[in-house]
Each structure stands twice: as structure tokens, then as C-alpha cells.
Amino acid sequence: DIQMTQSPSSLSASVGDRVTIACRASESIGTYLNWYQQKPGKAPKLLIYAASSLQSGVPSGFSGSGSGTDFTLTIDSLQPDDFATYFCQQSYSIGGPTFGGGTKVEI
Amino acid sequence: EVHLVESGGALVQPGGSLRLSCEASGFTVSTFNINWVRQAPGKGLEWVSYISSSSSGSTIYYADSVKGRFTISGDSAKNSVYLQMNSLRAEDTAVYFCAREPPWLGEFIMDVWGKGTTVTVSS
Numbered sequence: 147d148i149q150m151t152q153s154p155s156s157l158s159a160s161v162g163d164r165v166t167i168a169c170r171a172s173e174s175i176g177t178y179l180n181w182y183q184q185k186p187g188k189a190p191k192l193l194i195y196a197a198s199s200l201q202s203g204v205p206s207g208f209s210g211s212g213s214g215t216d217f218t219l220t221i222d223s224l225q226p227d228d229f230a231t232y233f234c235q236q237s238y239s240i241g242g243p244t245f246g247g248g249t250k251v252e253i
Numbered sequence: 254e255v256h257l258v259e260s261g262g263a264l265v266q267p268g269g270s271l272r273l274s275c276e277a278s279g280f281t282v283s284t285f286n287i288n289w290v291r292q293a294p295g296k297g298l299e300w301v302s303y304i305s306s307s308s309s310g311s312t313i314y315y316a317d318s319v320k321g322r323f324t325i326s327g328d329s330a331k332n333s334v335y336l337q338m339n340s341l342r343a344e345d346t347a348v349y350f351c352a353r354e355p356p357w358l359g360e361f362i363m364d365v366w367g368k369g370t371t372v373t374v375s376s
Contacts (some may be wrong), residue, residue, distance in 0.1 A: 189369060
């Protein structure tokens with residue numbers, strides 16, 4: 147199985163801060179990397195797919211980059227609605243996707 | 254508007270069975286791949302199972318952790334997908350989400366999720 151490792155597991159930030167979350171795959175996955183946002187008690191929401199494509203309706207302040215094994219999610223200017231947990235997910239393996247452990251963004 | 258609604262979660266004893274349902278509205282479920290993803294209390298996301306659209310021949314996959322115990326199926330007439338869970342274990346305790354996978358995004362990229370249904374396995 148392809149293992150996905152996120153860092154940090156949590157971070158504290160303020161409104162207006164630029165935030166960067168890293169995700170590393172245990173083997174090369176090209177750009178088969180997706181990012182989801184989840185708020186407490188809610189379903190995950192797709193933010194970024196194929197490493198850098200912004201899902202329809204997602205604010206342009208979110209961006210993704212990377213390929214191979216190292217990926218990054220960046221939030222340009224943190225908004226109050228952005229405090230949540232973020233998960234990366236590989237969709238490379240035909241046997242099924244795997245998710246990172248999550249990064250909780252707190253005030 | 255596009256929605257997925259899960260149901261069927263309950264408290265069940267170890268070794269018991271449950272059948273989860275995922276009903277779609279606003280789109281035809283048989284034209285999309287559908288995944289089940291679960292989240293144990295306070296934990297991350299774990300993919301459980303996948304069924305491809307019936308136009309793709311209904312290919313099915315399972316995570317190793319549930320293979321041989323869980324069965325995914327679809328019913329076009331009811332616009333629904335199901336997850337039959339047998340031989341349940343304490344470690345199956347989780348919120349179970351179903352999620353849609355549109356063909357224009359790629360495999361295992363999930364753009365619409367239900368709110369989830371809670372399964373608790375305990376004596």
C-alpha cells in the first residue's frame with residue numbers, strides 16, 4: 147500500500163496568515179494527489195485534485211503543487227472559514243486510495 | 254441539487270451484520286463510480302470499497318481490512334448503493350460516508366459526499 151504522511155499534524159495560525167501543509171507519498175504517484183477539507187461533524191469537501199487543479203466553487207486562495215512524492219497545499223490568506231482539518235489523498239493505486247493522517251488548522 | 258444520504262447505521266454486537274444504504278438524488282447513481290469511506294472516532298479517513306458505474310461493468314474493489322466481510326452493490330431502480338457488512342468487529346466502529354466519483358475528475362476523486370451514518374460495534 148502507498149502510505150501518505152502529512153506534516154504538521156496540527157498548526158496554529160491567525161486570520162490573514164499564509165499556511166502551508168505538506169504531504170509525502172511512500173512512492174512516486176505522479177500528480178495523483180487530492181486535498182480535502184473537513185470540519186467537525188461534517189463530510190470532507192474536495193478542494194484540489196490532480197495536485198494543482200482547483201475544484202469548482204473553491205476559493206482561489208487555495209492552491210496545490212508538487213509531483214512524484216512531495217506535495218503542498220497552500221492557503222494564501224487564512225479566513226475564519228478555513229479553520230478545519232485538511233487531508234491529502236493519493237488516487238494513483240488501482241487497489242484503492244489512501245489518505246494522509248490529516249492536518250488540523252487551529253486559531 | 255446533488256445529494257447523497259446514508260442510512261442504516263446502528264449499534265451492533267461483535268460478529269453481527271448491518272446493511273448501509275446510500276441514496277442519491279439529483280443525479281443517476283448508476284452513471285457514477287461510488288465509494289464508501291469511513292472515519293473512526295477522532296481518526297482520519299479510511300477508504301473501504303468502490304463500485305464502478307454500471308456502464309463500466311460494475312468493477313468492485315475492497316480494502317484489505319474488510320475484504321471477505323463487506324459486500325458493495327447497487328440498485329439502479331432505487332438510485333442507491335449498499336454496503337452489506339458481516340462479521341463486524343470493534344475496529345469497524347466509524348462514521349461511514351458514501352461519496353460520488355465523477356468521470357470527468359478521475360478515479361477515486363470524490364466530489365460529493367453524504368453526511369455519514371454511524372456504526373458502533375460493541376457488546
